[in-house]
Amino acid sequence: MSATKPLLEIKNLKMHFPIKRGIMGRTVGHVKAVDDVSLTIGEGEVVGLVGESGCGKSTVSRCIVRAYKPTAGQILLYDAHGQAVDLASIPEPDLQPYRRDIQMIFQDPFSSLNPRMTLRQIIGEPMRNYKICRGKELEDRVAYLLESVGLRPEHMSRYPHAFSGGQRQRIGIARALALNPRLIICDEPVSALDVSVQAQILNLLRDLQAEFRYSYLFIAHDLSVVDYICERVAVMYVGKIVETADTATIFTDPHHPYTAALRSAIPRLNPRLRQLPVPLEGDVADPANTPSGCVFHPRCRFAEDRCRQDTPAMTATAARHHARCHFAGQLDLSGHSQPAATA
Amino acid sequence: MEPLLEVKHLKVHFATDEGLIEAVRDVSFEIKRGETVAIVGESGCGKSVMARAILRIVPSPGRIVEGRVNFHRGGRNIDLTALEEKGPEIRAIRGADIAMIFQEPMATFSPVHTIGNQINEAIILHQGIDQAGATAQTLDILNRVGMPRPSRIIHRYPHQLSGGMLQRAMIAMALSCRPQLLIADEPTTALDVTTQAQILRLLFDLQRELNMAILFITHDLSVVSQFADRVEVMYLGEVVESTDVITLFEDPKHPYTKALLNSIPQTGAGRGQRLQSIAGAIPNPLHRPSGCLFHPRCDSFQPGICDQVSPKEINIDSDHRARCILYDQQYSDKVSSAAFDR
Numbered sequence: 001m002s003a004t005k006p007l008l009e010i011k012n013l014k015m016h017f018p019i020k021r022g023i024m025g026r027t028v029g030h031v032k033a034v035d036d037v038s039l040t041i042g043e044g045e046v047v048g049l050v051g052e053s054g055c056g057k058s059t060v061s062r063c064i065v066r067a068y069k070p071t072a073g074q075i076l077l078y079d080a081h082g083q084a085v086d087l088a089s090i091p092e093p094d095l096q097p098y099r100r101d102i103q104m105i106f107q108d109p110f111s112s113l114n115p116r117m118t119l120r121q122i123i124g125e126p127m128r129n130y131k132i133c134r135g136k137e138l139e140d141r142v143a144y145l146l147e148s149v150g151l152r153p154e155h156m157s158r159y160p161h162a163f164s165g166g167q168r169q170r171i172g173i174a175r176a177l178a179l180n181p182r183l184i185i186c187d188e189p190v191s192a193l194d195v196s197v198q199a200q201i202l203n204l205l206r207d208l209q210a211e212f213r214y215s216y217l218f219i220a221h222d223l224s225v226v227d228y229i230c231e232r233v234a235v236m237y238v239g240k241i242v243e244t245a246d247t248a249t250i251f252t253d254p255h256h257p258y259t260a261a262l263r264s265a266i267p268r269l270n271p272r273l274r275q276l277p278v279p280l281e282g283d284v285a286d287p288a289n290t291p292s293g294c295v296f297h298p299r300c301r302f303a304e305d306r307c308r309q310d311t312p313a314m315t316a317t318a319a320r321h322h323a324r325c326h327f328a329g330q331l332d333l334s335g336h337s338q339p340a341a342t343a
Numbered sequence: 344m345e346p347l348l349e350v351k352h353l354k355v356h357f358a359t360d361e362g363l364i365e366a367v368r369d370v371s372f373e374i375k376r377g378e379t380v381a382i383v384g385e386s387g388c389g390k391s392v393m394a395r396a397i398l399r400i401v402p403s404p405g406r407i408v409e410g411r412v413n414f415h416r417g418g419r420n421i422d423l424t425a426l427e428e429k430g431p432e433i434r435a436i437r438g439a440d441i442a443m444i445f446q447e448p449m450a451t452f453s454p455v456h457t458i459g460n461q462i463n464e465a466i467i468l469h470q471g472i473d474q475a476g477a478t479a480q481t482l483d484i485l486n487r488v489g490m491p492r493p494s495r496i497i498h499r500y501p502h503q504l505s506g507g508m509l510q511r512a513m514i515a516m517a518l519s520c521r522p523q524l525l526i527a528d529e530p531t532t533a534l535d536v537t538t539q540a541q542i543l544r545l546l547f548d549l550q551r552e553l554n555m556a557i558l559f560i561t562h563d564l565s566v567v568s569q570f571a572d573r574v575e576v577m578y579l580g581e582v583v584e585s586t587d588v589i590t591l592f593e594d595p596k597h598p599y600t601k602a603l604l605n606s607i608p609q610t611g612a613g614r615g616q617r618l619q620s621i622a623g624a625i626p627n628p629l630h631r632p633s634g635c636l637f638h639p640r641c642d643s644f645q646p647g648i649c650d651q652v653s654p655k656e657i658n659i660d661s662d663h664r665a666r667c668i669l670y671d672q673q674y675s676d677k678v679s680s681a682a683f684d685r
Contacts, residue, residue: 052535053506164624194385195562196640199606199620206617221535228608228618265540267565269609271588274569280537282491283505 004042006078007215008183013037013073015059019288031288033059035239041183044213048230050220052284056239057219061185065102066095077101100130103176107188109168113160119146119171120156126178145174149204166197173204183215190225202229223266227251235259238285238295245321255323257300260333302331345415346373347556348524353410355396364628366392366405368580374524374556381559381571387625389580390560394526398437399428416440439469442517446529448509452501459497462516469520480519488515488545507538514545521553528560543570564607568592576600579626579636586663596665598643643669645678
């Protein structure tokens with residue numbers, strides 16, 4: 001990270017949704033979907049955000065595009081001269097010029113495209129909205145975008161229903177590229193696709209990144225996908241980031257027990273290496289009623305009294321490696337990350 | 344060992360307004376007692392329809408047009424395809440001898456009855472015991488699937504439980520009558536990895552305890568590698584490769600199986616290296632390719648053969664079959680050796 005300039009810096013982001021009860025709509029509590037998240041994405045960097053469902057990873061992405069107004073914290077977007085603007089606090093009307101810098105690719109290629117619009121309209125709309133080009137020039141640009149995601153430009157007049165899931169995901173990618181964004185948020189872009197098509201889309205996203213140096217925030221629950229595409233990974237659990245590190249080290253040498261457990265839960269692709277992982281007991285904690293101290297303590301096999309009382313802070317455990325655990329770097333997590341070989 | 348279930352030349356067709364969809368065309372395989380057989384394939388390969396055909400719950404307008412499903416029960420051999428779809432015989436087997444769990448537990452349970460009542464109902468129906476006895480059994484089975492505080496859970500409605508808990512409740516319901524065969528249709532696809540690990544572990548332990556066979560339907564090869572004894576790989580309604588799990592992962596023969604294995608990202612293994620993807624998309628079932636169904640996407644495509652002849656199932660080994668002309672003696676002189684190196 002030291003080498004690249006920061007593009008987006010999230011500082012102490014909080015997104016609390018009020019729970020309202022009764023006819024008066026009295027607020028009786030808060031769902032702490034995102035609770036004190038800090039994360040930096042460098043220019044041209046691919047950062048993964050992983051976690052189980054309900055951990056708040058999609059809420060983070062929605063705060064970045066300001067689909068939600070964050071409760072607290074800063075989301076600093078840096079321009080080419082290093083000037084920052086705080087997307088979390090600027091008023092809605094002033095957001096427009098910055099929205100084009102951040103685009104999104106969604107999980108479901110069926111519901112994220114308007115069935116009544118042709119590809120020309122879908123991909124051309126962002127460029128028309130920002131008055132970038134029109135007429136023949138717009139058409140040429142749509143054709144170019146379709147080609148760069150591996151679709152045929154002559155299909156421009158067709159509607160989304162004529163395409164398969166993988167092709168639709170390509171259309172969604174072309175739309176995200178239309179404004180030449182600086183950051184692309186990929187929210188589970190391949191989890192709805194068949195295995196044989198997943199690889200095509202992952203390769204495409206990687207090629208585009210290599211060619212145009214986009215920054216990606218890659219949100220996924222599938223750790224092997226994240227491992228394939230990301231340089232750095234942040235692991236989230238119940239609204240908090242519990243560990244960040246380079247992809248090469250986070251799964252081989254995790255410093256947070258949750259990351260280690262997540263790692264060991266991925267089934268290996270080798271029938272001779274059958275491991276029945278020590279599964280994590282219980283369910284993910286309820287973000288409306290978070291446990292005291294460390295949010296992970298009820299499921300952690302290393303938990304001690306201190307974990308039930310004090311909330312651990314993010315601490316540096318190695319170069320470019322941070323973990324939110326009282327015992328970060330002191331635990332022997334190897335049993336979790338390297339499964340014993342049994343026949 | 345004698346087989347528990349034999350599927351022979353099963354064909355299931357859907358006559359739709361747009362045309363005839365051959366969802367399952369000529370599928371044969373068998374499951375032995377206590378064995379885990381995985382059916383692997385991508386969407387539209389017919390794996391779920393095939394599983395439903397065994398239980399005779401193919402949704403309309405689907406119809407079993409050919410084939411037999413022999414179920415061996417208490418020394419008797421019953422052809423399930425010959426039974427009346429809503430008749431008493433199949434209803435006595437369904438849920439008792441052969442049970443099924445589904446991907447979406449939320450859609451399986453009735454939202455207006457408590458979990459306890461729904462599991463009780465299955466027990467009362469198949470075992471003919473009274474309410475009190477059924478409740479005792481329900482509590483016992485919920486305990487066995489690792490449900491916390493079963494005595495409270497039985498009074499809960501499905502929407503009050505998390506996905507993992509509901510999946511446990513569904514497994515409990517399926518196992519309440521000690522089936523000999525459990526059909527599990529993508530049982531962990533909707534779950535998070537840590538919950539998936541819990542559920543797979545649970546199924547594995549219960550299988551040992553009950554000596555139950557499992558027909559495991561999935562698209563996830565990593566789950567297969569950890570769980571199955573035998574694997575049937577399906578593509579567009581056909582079994583293209585069939586063998587034991589170790590051979591499938593170490594010496595796959597069919598180009599589709601090979602390509603599928605190469606296209607999966609693996610943690611630690613594939614960093615920096617491109618994934619090998621399979622070209623194109625799964626064809627529309629209404630417009631099946633000629634010849635070999637996989638030929639438009641195949642790396643080892645042999646022009647003049649693959650696009651014209653439907654490949655036969657070839658015995659590579661006594662226990663390993665592949666549906667590909669590369670292994671067919673008849674074409675051995677016409678196939679370039681390069682095709683095998685892929």
